[in-house]
Amino acid sequence: xxxxxxxxxxxxxxxxxxxxxxxxxxxxxxxxxxxxxxxxxxxxxxxxxxxxxxxxxxxxxxxxxxxxxxxxxxxxxxxxxxxxxxxxxxxxxxxxxxxxxxxxxxxxxxxxxxxxxxxxxxxxxxxxxxxxxxxxxx
Amino acid sequence: xxxxxxxxxxxxxxxxxxxxxxxxxxxxxxxxxxxxxxxxxxxxxxxxxxxxxxxxxxxxxxxxxxxxxxxxxxxxxxxxxxxxxxxxxxxxxxxxxxxxxxxxxxxxxxxxxxxxxxxxxxxxxxxxxxxxxxxxxxxxxxxxxxxxxxxxxxxxxxxxxxxxx
Numbered sequence: 001x002x003x004x005x006x007x008x009x010x011x012x013x014x015x016x017x018x019x020x021x022x023x024x025x026x027x028x029x030x031x032x033x034x035x036x037x038x039x040x041x042x043x044x045x046x047x048x049x050x051x052x053x054x055x056x057x058x059x060x061x062x063x064x065x066x067x068x069x070x071x072x073x074x075x076x077x078x079x080x081x082x083x084x085x086x087x088x089x090x091x092x093x094x095x096x097x098x099x100x101x102x103x104x105x106x107x108x109x110x111x112x113x114x115x116x117x118x119x120x121x122x123x124x125x126x127x128x129x130x131x132x133x134x135x136x137x138x
Numbered sequence: 139x140x141x142x143x144x145x146x147x148x149x150x151x152x153x154x155x156x157x158x159x160x161x162x163x164x165x166x167x168x169x170x171x172x173x174x175x176x177x178x179x180x181x182x183x184x185x186x187x188x189x190x191x192x193x194x195x196x197x198x199x200x201x202x203x204x205x206x207x208x209x210x211x212x213x214x215x216x217x218x219x220x221x222x223x224x225x226x227x228x229x230x231x232x233x234x235x236x237x238x239x240x241x242x243x244x245x246x247x248x249x250x251x252x253x254x255x256x257x258x259x260x261x262x263x264x265x266x267x268x269x270x271x272x273x274x275x276x277x278x279x280x281x282x283x284x285x286x287x288x289x290x291x292x293x294x295x296x297x298x299x300x301x302x303x
Contacts, residue, residue: 025207034199051182053206054198058173061213064206 004089005082007119008103008112014039015048017070021057024048024069037102038073042109044102046073079104082111090119147272152237153230155270156251156260162187163196165218169205172196172217185250186221190257192250194221227252230259238267238274 015024015036028036028050038046048069056072057064079102080089093101093116103112161179163172163186172184176198186194196217204220205212228237228249241247247264268275 022206022209025202029203029207050198050202054173054182054201055177058170058201058206058212059177061170065209 001085001087003082004080004084004086004103004114005112007086008082008114009118010112012037012102012110012113014110015069016040017045017068017073019069021053021062021064021067021069021072025053025064028053033100035100037077037110037113038069039110042111044077044079044104044108044110045070046075047077047102048073077102079110080114081106086119089114093119147270148233148235148238148274150234151230152228152232152234152249152251152262153260155234155266155272156230156262157266158260160185160250160258160261162190162258163217163221164188165193165216165221167217169196169201169210169212169215169217169220173198173201173212183248185225185258185261186217187258192225192227192252192258194218194223195225195248195250196221225250228262229254234267234272235274237262238272 013027013031013033013036015027015038017038017040019027024036028034028048035047035049037044038048046069052072052074053064056062057067062071078092078098080092082103082105084092089101093099099116101114102110103114105111161175161184163175163184165186165188167186175184176182182199183195183197185192186196194217200220200222201212204210205215210220226240226244226246226249228240228251230251230253237249241249241264249262250258251260251262253259264275
């Protein structure tokens with residue numbers, strides 16, 4: 001059984017809750033990704049996505065140079081454990097409609113991140129079901 | 139859902155599976171308005187049209203990287219200034235298989251759908267196809283997904299979408 005620890009990326013870029021949205025947006029741009037874990041030290045506080053910035057800040061008229069990550073991040077973070085098996089996590093990502101999921105250790109510290117592409121590359125089974133679950137029509 | 143088997147779903151046209159009655163932005167709409175519309179409609183991308191002819195596509199990613207990261211004021215920035223203006227579109231008559239292949243090849247997961255007069259009649263996304271149980275969606279998603287480790291060999295970066303054929 002393949003565990004998440006074997007396929008996740010341990011080189012996790014993060015953003016701080018007090019960073020401004022402009023700075024966070026610049027980080028998303030520089031890294032060419034759509035989501036970032038928000039951490040304080042190694043403690044996982046939330047996730048920040050392009051969508052959060054767009055619908056929670058821009059749509060609300062917040063100033064990106066004043067508003068900070070903690071104002072718009074998603075706090076209830078779906079995460080998985082290093083010990084979880086890949087099948088379990090695929091199901092979880094499907095249920096939660098996530099393409100990237102942070103990985104925590106037994107002390108709840110952020111230790112890695114896993115993307116749907118990683119699962120797709122390493123396990124060809126049952127991907128269609130997961131994709132169906134995470135892909136919203138329209 | 140009809141009784142067609144999975145092998146025939148791919149031969150259906152996108153006109154049959156697309157999301158109809160699409161909402162479109164005008165090129166003159168502000169990015170702030172576009173963001174409110176995305177919030178209200180719960181979508182991440184909107185086509186930009188003049189007289190229902192597609193002029194571009196605007197996504198929440200465009201707003202994040204081209205407006206917010208760049209320090210522009212969303213209320214003072216026009217959709218036309220930050221949208222992707224060379225947008226690959228599908229014809230309503232194209233088969234699902236063909237559209238899926240296009241999505242994988244050009245690394246995009248949504249396409250505006252046009253009628254015979256070149257006017258916008260719908261949107262089709264990878265999600266629409268996945269929801270209908272179209273086989274091959276996983277391959278297309280893998281082609282357009284970036285693995286989590288930046289230093290890992292990755293698919294070619296998404297190029298700007300080619301001009302309307």
